[in-house]
Amino acid sequence: MERVGPAAGMTTKTDYEMVVGLEVHCQLATRTKLFCACGTDGFGETANTRVCPVCTGQPGTLPVLNKRAVELAFQAALALDCRLAEESVFARKNYFYPDLPKAYQISQYERPFSTDGGLDVALKDGRVKRVRIHRVHLEEDAGKLLHEIGSKRLDYSLVDFNRGGAPLIEIVSEPDLRSSEEAYAYLTALKEVLQHAGCSRCDMEKGEMRCDANVSLRARGRGELGTRAELKNLNSFKGVKDALEYEFRRQAALLDSGRRVVQETRLWDAQRQETRSMRSKEEAHDYRYFPDPDLAPLRAAPEWVAALKASLPELPAAKRQRFQSQHALSAYDASVLASDRELAEYFERALSGLPGGAKTLANLVINELLGKLNAEKMTAGRCPVPAESLGELARLVQAGTLSSKGAKDVLARMWESGKPAAVLVAELGVSQVSDDAQLRDWIEQALRAQPQAAADLKSGKERAIGSLVGVVMKLSKGKANPARVNVLIKEAVSR
Ligand code: ADP
Ligand code: MG
Ligand code: ZN
Numbered sequence: 114m115e116r117v118g119p120a121a122g123m124t125t126k127t128d129y130e131m132v133v134g135l136e137v138h139c140q141l142a143t144r145t146k147l148f149c150a151c152g153t154d155g156f157g158e159t160a161n162t163r164v165c166p167v168c169t170g171q172p173g174t175l176p177v178l179n180k181r182a183v184e185l186a187f188q189a190a191l192a193l194d195c196r197l198a199e200e201s202v203f204a205r206k207n208y209f210y211p212d213l214p215k216a217y218q219i220s221q222y223e224r225p226f227s228t229d230g231g232l233d234v235a236l237k238d239g240r241v242k243r244v245r246i247h248r249v250h251l252e253e254d255a256g257k258l259l260h261e262i263g264s265k266r267l268d269y270s271l272v273d274f275n276r277g278g279a280p281l282i283e284i285v286s287e288p289d290l291r292s293s294e295e296a297y298a299y300l301t302a303l304k305e306v307l308q309h310a311g312c313s314r315c316d317m318e319k320g321e322m323r324c325d326a327n328v329s330l331r332a333r334g335r336g337e338l339g340t341r342a343e344l345k346n347l348n349s350f351k352g353v354k355d356a357l358e359y360e361f362r363r364q365a366a367l368l369d370s371g372r373r374v375v376q377e378t379r380l381w382d383a384q385r386q387e388t389r390s391m392r393s394k395e396e397a398h399d400y401r402y403f404p405d406p407d408l409a410p411l412r413a414a415p416e417w418v419a420a421l422k423a424s425l426p427e428l429p430a431a432k433r434q435r436f437q438s439q440h441a442l443s444a445y446d447a448s449v450l451a452s453d454r455e456l457a458e459y460f461e462r463a464l465s466g467l468p469g470g471a472k473t474l475a476n477l478v479i480n481e482l483l484g485k486l487n488a489e490k491m492t493a494g495r496c497p498v499p500a501e502s503l504g505e506l507a508r509l510v511q512a513g514t515l516s517s518k519g520a521k522d523v524l525a526r527m528w529e530s531g532k533p534a535a536v537l538v539a540e541l542g543v544s545q546v547s548d549d550a551q552l553r554d555w556i557e558q559a560l561r562a563q564p565q566a567a568a569d570l571k572s573g574k575e576r577a578i579g580s581l582v583g584v585v586m587k588l589s590k591g592k593a594n595p596a597r598v599n600v601l602i603k604e605a606v607s608r
Pocket of ligand 2: 136
């Protein structure tokens with residue numbers, strides 16, 4: 114086994130550009146498998162409890178296509194701007210492996226159901242890059258091999274067919290990605306779109322989203338593509354990023370020393386943070402694909418496709434745009450709130466009845482609520498604080514009754530007790546004084562107590578306002594609304 118591991122932070126002789134194309138498998142959110150009535154809920158359940166003669170490849174059985182899986186697959190392709198084929202064909206991909214009892218996987222090959230799409234990917238620097246999608250096809254999943262129980266390594270293997278026959282789509286990108294960060298951003302965008310559209314839950318921990326990465330290098334500015342390696346066993350977005358960065362260093366070292374990159378499949382070892390050769394092109398499988406005689410060609414009637422398109426929910430990119438224009442949010446706030454469908458729905462429910470309060474509410478959601486949800490690994494749909502209550506809290510902040518610090522305390526109590534905002538404000542005694550008459554009274558006292566600061570401020574020394582605000586806060590026992598106090602002090606000294 115070959116291992117080349119150049120140190121991180123290496124410099125290369127040539128300025129290389131990374132070229133990446135990703136092949137992503139996502140499990141469709143159906144109740145049952147692609148060709149039988151077995152449940153898709155077998156993850157983490159007792160092995161081989163979601164099986165039948167069809168998905169275990171017994172002789173004499175026939176596949177029956179799951180209509181819901183086809184609907185979700187087509188919706189996913191529509192969400193990815195793909196062209197849908199009026200007719201597509203299921204093919205048998207033949208190979209022998211213990212997780213595949215039929216010795217062939219039902220997939221699509223020469224005639225996939227969709228091609229030529231694209232996904233808009235938001236990059237860190239604020240640019241949006243369109244990554245072309247080469248094709249999306251339907252296929253069934255294989256079973257899962259187990260080589261250990263707990264931490265005990267077995268000297269034999271076990272096989273669990275619970276996920277064998279589960280419905281998948283494979284999404285193949287064009288080699289349009291140019292860095293590990295772009296690959297990461299693409300996966301994030303893809304997950305957001307598929308989750309929003311309700312096509313897949315994309316839960317990586319359950320294996321509902323899996324990715325292979327193809328990567329090659331070329332001298333920057335060169336047109337033709339270099340020889341690629343295909344990376345497998347990437348179990349997280351972070352894993353994809355790390356593996357690509359390792360592979361960049363490995364391939365750059367080879368090319369710099371005048372050697373060649375061989376086309377091969379390599380396995381990512383997350384523990385050792387390196388890739389290892391698994392099989393070369395010469396050892397690649399010949400799958401002997403042919404159309405599956407058990408399944409008729411899949412025909413998509415235009416009216417049916419139109420109805421699917423009409424039933425697609427608003428997707429993240431459109432939602433982001435709308436949040437910016439309709440609610441006057443910043444690009445950042447809009448992208449955070451639109452990234453998750455439940456969160457976006459929660460936000461908009463909280464916002465109804467709070468005209469003009471979008472920014473205040475966005476701050477509360479992004480700065481306070483999200484942290485709590487993440488800490489509890491909870492989705493917005495299961496948030497213990499009802500959206501209406503958070504809206505009420507934002508209204509109190511907007512009216513100046515509550516400081517943002519006070520709002521944070523109230524929110525913490527709301528999370529635990531579920532009590533309405535107004536009740537907790539009274540209970541905690543955190544309401545702010547925004548009444549001008551009362552504030553002016555304290556300000557007069559402050560100006561008398563600190564004549565020097567008053568004079569300094571009057572002569573234009575802005576910083577002098579700090580000590581005056583300090584006196585007012587003391588007099589008010591911390592309850593004066595500091596923003597309003599600032600305004601009123603300036604008014605007072607300019608008289
Ligand atoms: P295969 O038929 O071996 O699966 P494909 O042509 O379907 O190969 O490509 C598979 C993936 O590899 C696609 O995502 C594609 O964008 C990517 N790819 C192809 N050539 C290169 C290359 N030279 N460098 C990086 N990625 C590549
Ligand atoms: Mg391929
Ligand atoms: Zn079955």
